[in-house]
Amino acid sequence: MRQRVMVLLGLAxxxxxxxxxxxxxxxIHKGTTTEYHAIxxxxxxxxxxxxxxxxxxxxxxxxxxxxASCGLDEHEVTLTHSFYLGQHEVTNQEYLEAVQWAYDQxxxxxxxxxxxxxxDGSTSELLDLDNEYSEIQFDGAGSFYLRESPSSNxxxxxxxxxxxxxxxxxxxxxxxxxxxxxxxxxxxxLPRAYEHSxxxxxxxxxxxxxxxxxxxxxxxxxxxxxxxxxxxxxWGSEAPGCSRANYNSCVSWTSPVGSYPDAPAALGLSDMxxxxxxxxxxxxxxxxGMDPAIDxxxxxxxxxxxxxxxxxxxxxYYLRCATRNVSSPSGSGSYVGFRAARAIHP
Numbered sequence: 324m325r326q327r328v329m330v331l332l333g334l335a336x337x338x339x340x341x342x343x344x345x346x347x348x349x350x351i352h353k354g355t356t357t358e359y360h361a362i363x364x365x366x367x368x369x370x371x372x373x374x375x376x377x378x379x380x381x382x383x384x385x386x387x388x389x390x391a392s393c394g395l396d397e398h399e400v401t402l403t404h405s406f407y408l409g410q411h412e413v414t415n416q417e418y419l420e421a422v423q424w425a426y427d428q429x430x431x432x433x434x435x436x437x438x439x440x441x442x443d444g445s446t447s448e449l450l451d452l453d454n455e456y457s458e459i460q461f462d463g464a465g466s467f468y469l470r471e472s473p474s475s476n477x478x479x480x481x482x483x484x485x486x487x488x489x490x491x492x493x494x495x496x497x498x499x500x501x502x503x504x505x506x507x508x509x510x511x512x513l514p515r516a517y518e519h520s521x522x523x524x525x526x527x528x529x530x531x532x533x534x535x536x537x538x539x540x541x542x543x544x545x546x547x548x549x550x551x552x553x554x555x556x557x558w559g560s561e562a563p564g565c566s567r568a569n570y571n572s573c574v575s576w577t578s579p580v581g582s583y584p585d586a587p588a589a590l591g592l593s594d595m596x597x598x599x600x601x602x603x604x605x606x607x608x609x610x611x612g613m614d615p616a617i618d619x620x621x622x623x624x625x626x627x628x629x630x631x632x633x634x635x636x637x638x639x640y641y642l643r644c645a646t647r648n649v650s651s652p653s654g655s656g657s658y659v660g661f662r663a664a665r666a667i668h669p
């Protein structure tokens with residue numbers, strides 16, 4: 324496997340210096356302070372930003388594994404931008420707080436059965452609230468709240484009850500996931516990444532150049548999941564089991580995010596396999612071809628969007644890093660969620 328990595332350290336300047344006894348140490352400058360760490364004692368480095376996101380350094384990898392569904396085509400992909408990726412899937416609590424803010428700002432409309440977009444003339448459905456699987460609800464008077472799902476799946480998985488706040492948000496459409504990303508951008512004075520009309524393109528078709536929050540591209544998602552050794556599954560090449568991921572009714576419902584060992588551990592990401600499928604930015608096409616690609620963006624249009632990672636109700640076959648599945652952007656269900664991303668620019 325050929326892996327070329329370019330790491331951006333942002334606010335920290337890191338130098339490796341000899342310690343005098345032949346052992347190399349890492350010298351980290353933070354403002355006016357300096358820290359030293361023995362290189363031999365460091366197992367791995369994990370980078371986080373202030374919003375619980377993990378730094379994924381730019382580099383090159385082989386996309387596809389020759390086996391996975393819609394991952395048969397193996398080809399070299401180079402990602403020239405490092406990017407931040409959510410450490411975990413967006414939770415019900417995180418989405419509730421964001422959609423409440425958006426409602427208060429007039430960016431969405433809501434009834435007890437649905438949340439719809441209210442920007443750029445769009446009325447696309449973002450959340451299907453009258454679905455029994457939805458753990459987010461609206462009281463009709465201006466406030467969102469959480470509930471346990473009354474579905475038989477949730478009730479059988481947690482007969483004693485459960486706290487839905489830290490479970491991944493569900494029954495969210497692709498439109499609802501990119502809208503969440505735009506809310507984060509608006510809250511932090513960043514340009515919105517997405518148009519909310521026509522093709523809903525991200526930054527005019529250049530997601531890697533977007534300054535604001537967005538969904539990861541198809542390539543970014545796989546690159547992060549297999550970091551950095553072309554592993555079959557996010558945890559490695561060992562066979563799936565219920566101790567490694569929530570899939571195929573191991574729990575029969577979602578688990579709180581971060582319930583399983585971080586995988587890939589080198590990045591500290593959680594639930595890249597199982598729990599819920601995750602929306603990606605790209606339109607879906609099954610055969611990607613064999614030609615090398617730099618910062619691929621997928622088709623310019625289509626009928627379905629890419630989803631990744633498998634879910635609590637799907638078989639172990641879908642947990643492979645290279646598996647690429649598909650869903651209508653207006654569709655939603657108990658097994659689809661997302662995590663946010665953001666590119667780093669010099």
